[in-house]
Amino acid sequence: MAVTIRDVAREARVSVASVSRALNGSPAVTDETRQRIASIAARLRYVPHSAARSLITKRTQTVGALLPDLYGEFFSELIRGIDLAARAKGLHLLVSSSHGDAVEAAAALRAMQGRVDGMLILSPHVDTEFLRANLPESTPAVLLNSALKSSQFDVLNIDNYGGAHAMTRHLLDAGHASVAFVSGPEDNFDAQQRERGYREAMAAFAPKAAVKVVAGDFSEESGYLVGRTLAKNGKPRAVFAANDMMAVGCLRAFAEAGLRVPQDVALAGFDDIPIARYITPALTTVRVRIADLGRSALERVAAAIEKPGRARHAAQTLACEVVVRASSGSGRTTKPV
Amino acid sequence: MAVTIRDVAREARVSVASVSRALNGSPAVTDETRQRIASIAARLRYVPHSAARSLITKRTQTVGALLPDLYGEFFSELIRGIDLAARAKGLHLLVSSSHGDAVEAAAALRAMQGRVDGMLILSPHVDTEFLRANLPESTPAVLLNSALKSSQFDVLNIDNYGGAHAMTRHLLDAGHASVAFVSGPEDNFDAQQRERGYREAMAAFAPKAAVKVVAGDFSEESGYLVGRTLAKNGKPRAVFAANDMMAVGCLRAFAEAGLRVPQDVALAGFDDIPIARYITPALTTVRVRIADLGRSALERVAAAIEKPGRARHAAQTLACEVVVRASSGSGRTTKPV
């Protein structure tokens, strides 16, 4: 840290301006001096002081990610996608995760103020009001998986609706006459979209079949309880759980009730968590390309940073794919939505 | 971003020095003015420009985390632990992950230069030479899960040895006369320690029993192949896989071979990945408190940042615990190592 641009300049018998220009690729410097300066800088192990640079350029070359308390696989995949894209763009990644409530999220958002050029925000606690209060006007932001419909912000969502729609269709196509749906928490945006996908697919492809929605809360336990109920009364031919964990719970309940999957009842989930592959029978589910979500989000915020003028905000949606495994009782394929 | 300390000073009819002092809690300012300044700063939504502050204080209030391409649950737990501790200490977290090789890791490490006050490093590519070349002398660093024994750096490891030792003992205590071990990749530090734990526990508690080590590579597939071999020849009473994924593979092989777990053969893994709980039978395994690892690491680097003088480096080890489930064929308990 001791070696500054001044040291390089002195060593190269040149002004600090020329060093700056040479190292930043300004055309107003002869190739010969650039070479000389570059080699001297390398020899001295000079590395520009980023704070000093930020002070004058008003850029930090950093984007912040605000995340809630997230599920394991989802979290790491998301960060991987973001990180990879950030590296490709020469940006750093400042992470603040595990926010339980809106107060914590607000504090984190404000703490990042001035340290980042843009923000990636994934949080159930975020709404327009929250953002207006805690996000500086000038900071570009991309909202992930948000119910927000405001044209004020960029929004990037997973196509929960399309995925659930396609899965419902798959179950119907496989010949299961009745399909029950295990819903997620009422206030959860993903859960709502998935339920809508189920309902509309039922209406479209099996208008005469009964629509049956049973309330769950995304936990394995709630799936188990629902599964027990379904095994006792109703006995649908197929069960579509709004996420994989609940499907796992259902499976446990069915096993206890002596129901065979998929012979007696077909089963499907949503998310394609790693467990889905390893339970018996392997779970048919909807795969979400989480890393892609992260990558896209970063690319959008990077674009917004590069040209601050372009304030055209848009909502975009990322496709899912149905992954057919043994639990739905049919051939083995993967089909995109 | 437009409002600076100067604006606050003007509004409060006071010098910038006083504003700085008031907001930083210097005692050399009267309570009354501090109040006034604070309220004005709040009203103007003044937030100090971190780059300007860093420039003069030479502190960034940020620690960097350098991570390899990591397994899902491990990654998110680690980050959670780090993030929570960082927040508690008022530090920011700069993440760079998914490094495939030493060259990428070196680039990332250098890119963080000057942007962080300290580093958390978890990477199989890191050795003393690498660090000397890419890590500035002055930057405190804590190495996670590293084979490095140099007293040059702080090292924080998981007690793989102790965990494996305890698990081996558990299997022997449960009455399984012969215990085979499925090893991990040869060059993997964790794998080596686990194997050592197995060997020494066998020597200590079952000196007459045969030590049987079969080579795996941490993948589910390798576990499956090993499992098939074991089912055919050898048929040990218990199998201890160096990680859970291989145990899952073994389980699949045993099921195919008609071996019942745990009646015909007991099975145990290491890591306590989420799947372990949900396969049938549930897998006995060793739980690693990953979030604690992250928390401890951050706390140590924070301590090193606070008092740069204290250059006493130490190696420390984090305990694991044996989680007994159905696959090892005995009661249900959890015992710390």
Next chain:
DNA sequence: AACTCCGATGAAAACGTTTACATTCCACTG
């Protein structure tokens, strides 16, 4: 009443860059 001391405040330097503007030098034009 003059002095000393101390606590509160202000002025200004310093941190390490980038960049607008100034300067120099040289080749070319008329």
Next chain:
DNA sequence: CAGTGGAATGTAAACGTTTTCATCGGAGTT
């Protein structure tokens, strides 16, 4: 040969803080 233009380089201001040192009052001491 004077003049012009442009390319290469240099000078210095600016960014927004923190902090050292100086200044200013006022209270206490002699």
